[in-house]
Amino acid sequence: MRDVMKHLIRSPQGAVGLFILVVAALMVCGGAHIAPYDPESISILARYKAPSAEHWFGTDQLGRDIFSRVMVGARATIVLSLLATLMSMVTGAVIGTASAYLGGKTDEAIMRTMDAVMSIPSLLFALLIVSTLGQSSFNAVLAITIAFVPGMVRIARSVSLAARQQDYVSAAIARGEATHYIILREMLPNIVAPIIVEATIRVAFAIMLFATLSFLGLGAQPPEPEWGLMVSEARAYFFNAPWMMLIPGVAIALVAIGFNLLGDGLRDALNPRSH
Amino acid sequence: MCAMKGVNRRQFIAGSTILTGAAMLPWSGNVAAAVSSATDASGSPRKGGVLRISVDQAAGMLNPQQARVNPEYLLAELLYSGLTRLTQDMKAEADLAESWKASDDLTQWTFTLRKNLSFHDGSACTSADVVASLNAILDPKNASPGQHNIGPIKTVTAPDADTVVIGTDGPYADLPVMLAYPDAKIIPAAIAGGQPERLSKEAIGTGPFKLVSFEPERLIVVERNPHYYDPSRPHLDRVEVVVYPDAIAEGSALIAGDTDLMLSAASTEFARLSKSSGIVPLRVSSGQFLNVNMGCDTKPFNDVRVRQALALCVDRKATVDFVAEGYGTAGNDTPLNTAYPYYLNEPLKEPDYAKAKALLKDAGYPDGLDLTLIASDKPSTRTQLGIALREMAKPGGFRINVQTMAHSTYLDQVWKKGNFYVGFYNMQPTPDAVFSLLYTSTASWNETRWNNTEFDTAVKAARETADPAKRTELYGKAQKLMHDQVPSLIPAFFDLLAAGRDYVAGYQLHPRGAVFRLDHVWLTAKAPTRK
Amino acid sequence: MSDAVLAIENYSLDYLLPQSEPLQVLQDISLSVQRGEVVGLVGESGSGKTTLGWSVMRYMAANARERSGRILLAGEDLCQMSAPQLENLRGGKLGMIFQDPGASLNPTLTLGEQITEVLIRHRGLDARQALELGIQLLSHVELKNPAAMMKRYPHQVSGGEKQRVLIATAFACEPQCLIFDEPTTALDVISSAQILALFARLREETGVASLYISHDLALVSAVADRVCVLEKGHIVEQATARTLFLSPQHAYTQKLVAAVPDPAHRLTDATPVSAQPLLSLQNINIDYGRHGLLDRLLRRENGKTRAASDVSLTVHRGEIVGVVGESGSGKSSLAKALTGLVPFSGKVDFNGYNLSGRAEMDKDYRRRVQMIFQHPDASLNPRQRIGEIIARPLRLYGLPEGENEAQAVARLLEDVRLPASFARRFPHELSGGQKQRVAIARAFAHPPELVICDEITAALDVSVQATVIELLLELRRRYGTAYLFITHDLNLVRQIAHRVAVMYRGDLLEVLPGEAMAQHASHDYTKALLAAVHTPEKAITEHL
């Protein structure tokens, strides 16, 4: 683990990604304490204030302090995207590994069905699911999870298949090991690394998808300070108060960049060849 | 010229084709309700030209009797005609009906049609078509939005080819105005009786324009009807209705000159449009409002003190800023404002948190009250109001959780059923229309279930009289009751906003929001030529 | 030395490493190759032999730094030449042929294009002339139907044919000097012998000077006039092949020569006498692929491929039975079938067990029959520590009496001559030979009766291979274990096996005594195989 960290920090991507995400993590944990104002309190006198010493990121159409909203909103945006990725990762890994292990017709049936589901654009799929479940942050998370599962299944299956063909698995089978031992102790540790790399990069997509759903009115709901929703609400005021939209938009992009960088850094750090 | 002034029941009520009333409307700033600022617009109308008008949502329903939203009302008005139509000051004027008169008891109305009317397919339009059309609207099977909005019609008969007689359920002074309802359009009897689905693909009306092409999500093109009953109109050769679902996109298109006129402009876009050169911003005070409906028959809103306490938390002027960017008027918890006749001008309610808290305590909520306010996502101002109310009501002891939901889900599960939700209504043609649509115990959308007998009696009495003085008194009483008892919180009215290029002449923004009269519009010589 | 075509003088080269000392790859190398001469360059992995080849070609890694020396081609210093000058030389006067002909040919271009582009580049021919000459060149390297060959893509021809095309390309522009980097390692024994014969003929005809790089001392000795032995970047000895084998001077050379498997030098005692076979296979068939639904719908032929057909074989207690054959002969499938990794049909009789399918292999059978794989990198889980890897069979089959797990692991490590501290390491911290020892320790955790060795030395250097073999033989002496020893290395198998089974395309051709294979061989394939192999004996007595 320490080894991985060392490699990560040494690569430029890993270092920058880690830095961005540490800042993001600080916001997630302590955003509410950093925020100088109540992110939801409105003020008729402080509407549309441009960024200034008093309001670092300016204020919005209801006179709310955008810096405070961005700080507090980090939690909703990042934690929920992480949650969606995590859930899809676990589900995908279980299905994918099982599919690879079972093989044969079951594998074929599962994979062809996953392919079929993947042919629906994930945004559209998520949109349908949220429409069914009702628009809320949690349902958006659920929708992203479901939309991400086929991709995760595919990846998990391919790495499991690769792991399954390794001689150490053959050795375990030849030795007479129990199935659960082979899956849990021999295969899983080797599957986890590439899946974690993939999942890290997926978090970036989850953040963007979540923001997009919020933008379409299907994710977080006002007055939540979720970044995608903030962009969506701010769009109407774009020409009068562009900072309202630019700031949360850049925040989304930065965190997405952070996860992309970290994912690439991890890929290198976890690659046995680079050791 | 409007016949309802100085009225006596026996008086012959005649429509007029002359435009009136624009000057009587309340103005705000230097913004006009009509495009007329251009110098050469004062001249006489020029013939010809193509007008490109943008709308903010698809006009899915081509069938005029099924129209529900402004773009569909626009199409219905371009392609069809009704018996009457609404003037700028909410009076009825002649459309297919040349003139009309009421029986003494205001229960029977006789409409005389113009001569030689014809549909776009060349067939004649007669009283039989009118009868069939009105019956089609009233037929619950067709589920026309007009069913409950064209007055309490009991019978429709056609004694001869030019005459239609309508019997109402009880005296009803506003019938000609109600018949101007945008869905009350006349369609061929054969279609009304048998195959209304034909009208979702084609348009066979008597309107000033004929349908050329129909792509509901994108572009609808109509061209001048050479056989329109008024040979002087329309002035335009063609109108192209372009759909822009995004407000910024729609504004930018007008600024770029891709479009000539907007049917409506979002309040957030209005400042930008006003600043752009070559664009005339249009604004008119209207009775369109946002409210918060409370179920007056269920806890906690069955206690009038709770409703009054909530009303005392609201800074109404600030609300106008929050939800309408200041383009509106503050409300006093009645559905009427300066845009309506018989408006009762009471001093504006001011926030008073101490009093609100006291009222809540009296009502049995000394520790405040937890509420869930439901707001549909369309239009987004509903949510804005919800959030503003949530914050404004905090010091008064209300802890409001705002829950947004998809409009369709809201319609299915909350509307008329919920106890605390945000509503949004267009201006109605008459005070009676709005009262008896929303607040009387027999109202078709009795959302608040306030069911106040005193209020019901006043509204009914006003409906049955044509005497303005009496009406003023009765409607004043009704407004006072709502003001005091707050069945629904009505903090803000919206001005209607739009914008057009400076070469568009003759367009007037109508406070009702569903009347457009593009047959009066013409383009000055400055207008670019469109193919 | 002036008439040397290629002369390397005092050449030293380092690899710069981030955050550590430069790695000295080549130190003070001096050698020369005369016209028509073949100089062999022998060394184990990491000795720098391939790096030297690349240096001559002036195609070096970005972090390579030359410290000293010159490389002269016909008297001109290649180190001083400009890039365009070098480009003119490469592929023309100076060529190189690689280990894997499959990888050195561009898969998306026709063979023809890959020959003619060189002719166009270096001989200034137009496309039509180049095509004609190309066909001629291909027929010259004994390819059948050269015109058709020109139109083919690399995947459509065999490995031997690919190497012929590459040789034709290398010889196309009348080179002065060629570098061969293990040109036959990726080929099976018989085609590699043919390639070498072709090379000998072309060398004779053109008089090209050649530097022949290989890890196989016996092979190099057969090909080269002189052999340079490279150890850790130093040339430790230069001599003729014969001298090298008969009287190696340097200690390293001596070790290397000793490690070369020599069939004449048997490592095992006589056949153990045991009337009762430990393992007997009767009519074993192994099929791959499946008969899918679609195939049935379309009434197609069975889509299965047969990896082994009707194989019958016995292994006695304590006996070493070799299985030889080229890749695809089915020898590995046999190993997998016996360990239950692939399904088979037929009868397996193991010490009283009668098995007719892999489902019948119980824990006891699996304990008594162990397998060691070719690549220790792959057969040891990279995320488990050595201690855990070795302890696993102990947990599965039970600890030996009087020992706890840690003690047993330590003892096993000691048995395979590894320090007990290795238990805490991860596989990637070990060398290839060490890893294979761990795999052996795992197999002997609970001493088995039969160990199936699937090419276990193929990935190892020759000196390491020798110690691993030695270890195996010692364990056999201690536990009386029988081995089914699968390999493509005939020399090795003739050194240790009591009996040798020869497989060819799924068929078991014949089973011969290990000691006198050549005398008893009856099958043509076996004879060809034996003839193609280079033994130290041949290196001394004959020369190509």
Place this chain on the structure above:
Amino acid sequence: MTASYLFKRFMLVIYTLLVVSLLVFGITQLLPADAAVTLLGQNATPQALAAVRARLGLNDPAWLQYWHWLRGVLHGDFGVSMRNGLPVAPTIMAALGRSLLLAVCALLLMLVVAIPLGIWAAVRRGKLADMLVSVLSYVGISFPEFVTATLLLLLFADVWQILPATGYVPLTEDFRGGISHLILPSVTVAMILVAHVSRMVRSEMVDVLQTDYIRAAHLKGLSRRRILWRHALRNGLLPTITIVALDVGYLLGGIVVVEEIFAIPGIGRELIVAVQARDLPTIQAGVLILAATYSIVNFLADLAYVFLDKRISYA
């Protein structure tokens, strides 16, 4: 490549469409509120709802509705929109046409930009150019379309006013106008794809440039240009076909947002509106056609791959 492979691959497309149609049908059955409610809006009365539901066939059991739908589709009839009573097929096809125009523009733009960038970065690996492309791709891949779109709108349509803001002009009506209306949406959609594909091209090219056969080509004395264009490019770009085909799925999703913002009446907008209006036949047909587009593109990509990569042969 045999007929049987083709047949099998084709059956997969059919299976995909069947699964998609069942899935979408299942989801639409669960949608709260129905077309009748949205159709009638505030005018809904119990009688009116019943009348409309009967007219739309919403009272049938779900499996019967699905069967009617499926039977219709097999006869080439996608039903009638519940929103406006127009037949679904022509509306959807027209919308699809506009979306595909946008998609093709974005794809072309992407290919023209991403591939040279990727090759450039690979050839100049570790140099400034590589860094630059890398930074660009990180930025490009991390901006959601709606942010990119609004930024582009602000700059090009509002501040500089050199491109039309939004809307759609058919190329047949006004070619130049049509193209100029397509630029901003295409750039928006292409942004993420450019970032993604240039990264992929770079890494594939880096791999290819390290292969033995490229080394061999160098050692044959071939010119750098010939090695890059003749030897490396084809092998390096082959995997890009698959990546681009898979990205088509992302593209079709991204188009939904972009059409919403740029007011392009394509299939994405059509679908959003249909979902809001619970217009089941339009949802079904729209999703199905997107899934079919994706499947067919991937099918074609597989064929192209087989055609271009001489190594693969499907027995």
